[in-house]
Amino acid sequence: MDEMRIWTCENGHVLGLVSRNGRGITRLMIYRQAVDHQADEPVAPEVMGIVEGTVLDIRCSVCGCVRTWFPSQEALDKLLARVGKQKGEIAVEKIT
Numbered sequence: 001m002d003e004m005r006i007w008t009c010e011n012g013h014v015l016g017l018v019s020r021n022g023r024g025i026t027r028l029m030i031y032r033q034a035v036d037h038q039a040d041e042p043v044a045p046e047v048m049g050i051v052e053g054t055v056l057d058i059r060c061s062v063c064g065c066v067r068t069w070f071p072s073q074e075a076l077d078k079l080l081a082r083v084g085k086q087k088g089e090i091a092v093e094k095i096t
């Protein structure tokens, strides 16, 4: 099952959604316009694109601050741990 969490700028405006699928791949859905949940009438989010790699300088359309997106190290660690575990299971099968 996919995990979803919001990705915000330094001031809490939502720049997009981060999802991680069952294979540990982390992706960012970038909103065309940042969403300010403190506003009286927040704009409806519109997804501009989906990225899996690093994206430099994503600018918040509300406050103008800039962030760089990179897939989390945590996701990579989990992926590597899973690969290691699978190798271990294969070895056990061969012995028994």
Ligand SMILES: [Zn+2]
Pocket (backbone or CB within 6 Å): 009, 010, 011, 012, 013, 034, 060, 061, 062, 063, 064, 065
């Ligand atoms: Zn902002």
